[in-house]
Amino acid sequence: MKKEKFLYGLFLFAAFIAVISILLIFLFVGIRGFPIISKVGLLNFIFGMDWTPTEGRFGAFPLIVGSLLVTLGALVIGGPLGVSVAIFLAEIAPDSMRRIVRPAVELLAGIPSVVYGFFGIVVIVPIIRKLVGGSGFGFLTGSVVLAVMILPTITTLSEDAIRAVPKKYTVGSLGLGATKWQTIRHVVLPVAAQGIISAIILGIGRAIGETMAVLMVLGNAPIIPTSLSDPMTTMTSVIALDMSYASGDHQVALFALGLILFLFSTSLVAIVRIYQMRGKVK
Amino acid sequence: MRRDWLPILILWVSAFAVIAFLLALIIYIAIKGIPILSLKFLFTFPRGIEARGGIFPTIMATFYTTILAGIFVTPVAVGGAVFLTEYAEEGWLIRIIRFGADILASVPSIVFGLFGLALFVYAFGLGYSMLAGGLTLSLMILPIVMRATEEAIMAIPQSYREASYGLGATKWQTIKNVVLPTASPRIVTGIILGIGRAFGETAALIFTAGMAINFPYFPSDPGRTMTCHLYLLATEGISTDIAFGTAFLLLIFILAFNLLARRFGEFSGGRR
C-alpha cells in the first residue's frame, strides 16, 4: 500500500513538472523583466513608439504591432489556404492524392525555422524585391514565409475538425440532392466551424511565437510598416538579436518583452479552451 | 454539378500549391546542397575566415543536445502520462495539468531560450553547455511526448488490465508489465517525434548551448548545433555553399525522423 502511495506521488510529480515549469517560466522571465516596467511605466513601454535601447528609450509599440501585423499577414495568406487543403484532404482527395498531400503537410511542419528563414533569404527575398520594390526584406516577405509555417498547424487541426463531422450529415445532404460543394459549404463547414476556428487561433499562437524565420527576412527595423515593402520587426526578433549583447536596462527590457510574449501565448490557449467549452455546452 | 467546378478547382489548386512550395524548397536546397556533401564535409571542422571545411562539431552538438533532451523528457513524459491515464481521477487536478501542458506547448521558443538562460545557464550555474541546452529542449518537447504517451496508453484495451488484475497483480505491476510494454512502440514513436522537433530548434539553443564552434565532449561543454550554424552562416553572409549543405543535411535528418516515426507507427498499428 505504501508503495502505491509513493508511486502515486511520483507520477503526480512527473505530471506536475509541466505546471511547475510554466510557473517557473512566468516567475523567472517576469521577475527579470518587471523592473523596466516600473522604471519606464507600463503605458510608456507598451505604447511608446520609440525603441532606441542604447539611448535608454524603450517604447515597444512598433515591436508589439509588428508581431501582430506579420501574424495577420500570415493568416490572410495561410488561413484560407490551410483550410482549403484541409477540406481537400477530408472531402475531395482521392486516396492517391491523400497519400501525397498529407505527408507533404507533415513534412512542412517538420522543417526547421532556420531553414525557412534561409530559403526566405535566398529565394523569396529577391522575388519580393522584384514584385514590390524595396530591399526584399519586409512585411510581405515575412507574411509569406510565416504563412507557410503555420499552414500545417491550421490544416492538420482543421482536417480533424472536418472529419469529426458525423457522416450521417453528409450522407443526408447528398441524399437530398445537394452537390459535393453545396454539402461542404452548407453542412460540413458550419458544423466543423468551431474546430476550424480553434485551428486558426492555434495558428495565430504559432505565428506570434515564431522567431528565426521572421528575424532573417523582416529587415529588423523598429517601425510600423506602412507598405508591403517596408522593413519591420517583431518582439521575438528583437529579443533574439539584442540578447547576445544587451546588458542592464536593455536586457531587462528584453525579458519584459518575453513576458509579454508569454502572456500572449497563454491567453490564446485560454481563449481556445473557453471557446471549446462554450461549444460543448451547445 | 456545373456550378461547383470553381470551388472544387480552388481546393485542388490549394493542394497543388502546397506540394509545389514544398518541392521547390526541397529541390532548391538539394540542388545547391548536394554538391557540398562529402565525407570531408561531414567529418571535418570548419576552418579559417570563411568557416570552410566541414561541420562535424555542429553535427555532434546537434545529436548531443537532442539525445540529452530525449533522455530527460522520457521519464517525465511517461510518468506524467501514466499519472493522467492510470492514477488520477477526473477533476480539477487533471484539468490543471492539461492546461499547464497546453500552455507549455504554446510558449514561444525564444521565451524558452530566455528561461533556459536565466534558470539553467545562470541560476543553476551550468553555463553555456550541452546540458543547459538539453534541459531546455526537454521542456519544450515535454507536451508532445506526454500527449503521445497518453494516447498510446489509452489505446490499450481495458481487458488487458482486467486480465492482469484478475491474476492478482497490483496497479503498478499491471502498468509495468502489461500496459507500458504494450504501449511502448507508440511511446517510442512519440519520443522520436519529440526529438525530431528538438532537432530543428534554434532560438532556445543560442542562449543555452552557446555558439562556440568547439567539439562537445562533455555535457558541460558548449557547442553550436547545425541549426545555429546555419543561422550564423546565413546572417553573416559567408560560405553560402556550406549553408546550403547544412540546410540540406538538416532536411535529410528531418525526413529520416519522419520516416522512422512513421515506420514505427505502422509497426504498432497506429494512425499517427
Next chain:
Amino acid sequence: MKKALLFLVLFFGTLAVLGLLQRGKFKGSIEISGSTTLLPVTQAAAEEYMRENPEIRVSVQGGGSSAGIEAAAMGASDIGMSSRELKGEELKLDLTKYPVAVDAIAVIVNPKNPTDNLTKDEIRKIFSGEITNWKEVGGPDMEIIVVNRDEASGTREAFSKLLMKESEFTKKAVVQPGNGQVRAIVEGTPGAIGYLSLGYVTKSVKTVMLDGVKPSIETLRSGDYPLQRTLYYLTKGKPKKLAQDFIDFVLSERIQKEIIGKEFIPVEEIKR
C-alpha cells in the same frame, strides 16, 4: 529498452573518454570573443597558433564588440575583441588595450548606382533619413534603402562616432547582424546603401568616395581617408601568460603580414 540504454552509455561514454584524452593533450586554453569584424582573422590566427602549439586550445566566438568587452571584463573570455573604442562605463573597467589592426569603413552602394562621390554631410543625411531619394544627391530617381548594422556591432559604433556624430540612424533602415549580409543586400538591391569594413569589400559592391577620397589601403596609410578605426584585443588587467603569448603571436610580423594584412592594415604601418 536495454539496447537503448546500452547505446546511450556507449555514446556518452565514448565522448567523455575522448574528451578526457583531449583534455590530457591540452595544457592550456584561450577563450576569445567579441567583434565579428575581427572574428575571421582571429579564427585564422588561432588555427595557425594551434598548429604551432598543439597542446593549446584556442576557441573564438563572435557576439559583437560590446559582448567581447563585457566578456573580457567579467573574465568570461581571456581576450575580448573590439572594433571600436571603449565608451561610457567601459572606460572605468580595468581593461588593457592591444591594437592589432587598422581598418577603414567604406560606404558601399549597388554596382548599378552611378553615384561616385558623396560628402560627409550627404552621407549623414542619408543615414539619418533626411535624404530619401538618390536624385537629391545627383543620382537617379530611386528610393534610398539604408542598410544598417545591429547595435552590438563595433562597425556601427565606429561609423556612428566618426561620421554620424550627433545624428541618429533612421529607424527605417534594414538592420542586419553581419558584415556579409549587409554586403549581400547592397549587392542585390539597386537603391541600397550601407557601410562595411574595408576587408569585406569585394567586386560585388561599389565603394563611394568620401569627399573625393576613395577608401583603400593607400589612403588609409596616408591618412587621407577619414573613416579609420583601430581594432583591439582587450584583456582584464595584465593578460595571463597564454593570452599574452597569443597576442604577441598575432602582433608578430608574420601573422600581421599574412593574416591581418589580408583584410586590414597591419598595426605597425600606421603611425599614430
